[in-house]
Amino acid sequence: MQLLVKERLTEYPSLHTLPESAFRKRIQHASPGLVPVLSDTFADERRVMVTQSQPTRTEQATSAGVTERARPGMAQRLGGFLEKAWRPFALLAALFVAWWGVTAAEWVEPYLVPSPGDTFEAIASRPEYFWEHTWTTTYETLLGFVIAAVIGVFAAVVMVQSATVERTLYPLLLFAQVIPKIAIAPLFVVWLGFGIGPKIVVAVLMAFFPVVISMVTGLKSVDPEMLQLSATMGAKPGQTFWKIRFPASLPHLFSGLKVAATMAVTGAVVGEFVGADAGLGFVILQANGNLDTPVLFAGLLIMSLLGVLLFVLVEWLEQLVLPWHASRRTDGVTTTL
Numbered sequence: 001m002q003l004l005v006k007e008r009l010t011e012y013p014s015l016h017t018l019p020e021s022a023f024r025k026r027i028q029h030a031s032p033g034l035v036p037v038l039s040d041t042f043a044d045e046r047r048v049m050v051t052q053s054q055p056t057r058t059e060q061a062t063s064a065g066v067t068e069r070a071r072p073g074m075a076q077r078l079g080g081f082l083e084k085a086w087r088p089f090a091l092l093a094a095l096f097v098a099w100w101g102v103t104a105a106e107w108v109e110p111y112l113v114p115s116p117g118d119t120f121e122a123i124a125s126r127p128e129y130f131w132e133h134t135w136t137t138t139y140e141t142l143l144g145f146v147i148a149a150v151i152g153v154f155a156a157v158v159m160v161q162s163a164t165v166e167r168t169l170y171p172l173l174l175f176a177q178v179i180p181k182i183a184i185a186p187l188f189v190v191w192l193g194f195g196i197g198p199k200i201v202v203a204v205l206m207a208f209f210p211v212v213i214s215m216v217t218g219l220k221s222v223d224p225e226m227l228q229l230s231a232t233m234g235a236k237p238g239q240t241f242w243k244i245r246f247p248a249s250l251p252h253l254f255s256g257l258k259v260a261a262t263m264a265v266t267g268a269v270v271g272e273f274v275g276a277d278a279g280l281g282f283v284i285l286q287a288n289g290n291l292d293t294p295v296l297f298a299g300l301l302i303m304s305l306l307g308v309l310l311f312v313l314v315e316w317l318e319q320l321v322l323p324w325h326a327s328r329r330t331d332g333v334t335t336t337l
Contacts (some may be wrong), residue, residue, distance in 0.1 A: 051058040114294040119301060122294035134302055136279040136322025137268050140196060141310065145264040149257060151204070152211030159212075177209040181270050189275040199271030199279070206267030207260035214256025218249025254318040261310035269303060280306075 096116060102108060103115035104186040110118070123130055155173075156291035181202050222245050230240050272281025280303045287296035 005007040049310045079176050105294035111291060111293055114297055118294040122292075122298045125303075128301060130283070130298065132298075133279055133283050134306065137265070137272065137281070137303070138201040138306060140268040140271070140279065141203055141264045141306070142202045143196075144267060144312070145261055147200070148204045148207035148260055148264065149211055152208050152256075152260075153215050153253070156212050156215030156219060159216055164217075173209060173212060176205065181205060181267060182273065185271055188271070194275045194277075198275065199268050203267035204265045206270070207264040210256040210259040210263060211253070212256075214252045214259075215249060218252025219245055221252065222248045250322055251318075254314065254322065258311050258314045258318075261314050262307040265303060265307040265310065 099113075100116050103110070103113060114122075155169065159169055179323065185202055188201050192198050192201065226244055226248075227240065230244055235243070267281065269281040269284070272279035273285055276282045280299050283299040284296055284303075287293070287299060
């Protein structure tokens with residue numbers, strides 16, 4: 001067994017000179033779930049390799065310095081956030097200035113495009129009204145998003161485990177995705193009534209597809225050498241999935257979840273267009289019928305902000321769950337095998 005480990009470790013000569021703690025950190029950056037497999041199965045063999053080639057103090061200091069630089073401090077993370085955020089905020093400010101300029105110059109009639117002042121005045125004059133309908137849409141969106149995420153991840157795992165299931169389900173998923181949801185929303189009202197059910201179903205259908213596709217892509221994009229290494233080490237299929245495949249698929253999954261979060265907002269509003277007495281979709285539909293464009297634009301603005309807020313929330317969760325991923329570092333220092 002020791003010879004097998006030596007043979008596999010020769011593919012990564014830089015690992016021979018690392019102490020065990022640095023070795024574990026290097027492995028964790030590549031696949032965080034692989035560390036317990038190494039510790040449980042080949043602890044003795046790894047100690048033999050470390051004993052045969054102990055690093056010098058200079059090498060230890062260099063390795064520690066690289067690891068320390070790979071962990072940005074609070075100021076560095078704040079600087080990275082501001083560096084990424086100022087451009088979108090600048091673009092948003094430019095759009096608001098352009099909106100104000102067009103309405104101030106009276107290039108369009110006020111009943112077609114209200115000014116930003118009229119839009120914000122509509123919100124400020126009826127805060128309870130907008131809060132009530134915003135909360136209704138938020139509740140429907142969150143339920144639909146969570147259900148879509150759970151079902152989507154489960155379906156992706158099943159599809160990856162069985163090629164037959166993937167070939168069977170994939171065309172059905174694609175067919176369901178291309179159907180306009182606004183066209184089938186009335187059917188859900190007939191089947192499920194005028195309650196919250198149809199809105200959640202439409203939100204699930206809108207958010208489900210990005211989760212499935214991203215998760216399937218992530219589970220299939222694991223480095224084959226990592227899978228071969230785990231097989232050589234005697235890892236069981238369950239260990240390989242939970243400690244290698246699943247952690248490696250998380251960056252892809254969160255990319256899909258960020259798209260799904262915004263799609264869930266759209267799905268909830270689309271469901272509210274048909275047979276609803278509350279929600280931002282109801283506000284927009286009612287304002288459109290009354291030609292009350294300030295309220296209509298206010299509903300659209302709140303809906304957009306809700307989608308952006310959910311997107312940022314998922315991105316924040318990604319930073320908490322995936323601190324080891326290269327995309328989360330702001331200093332350009334990455335640690336690879």
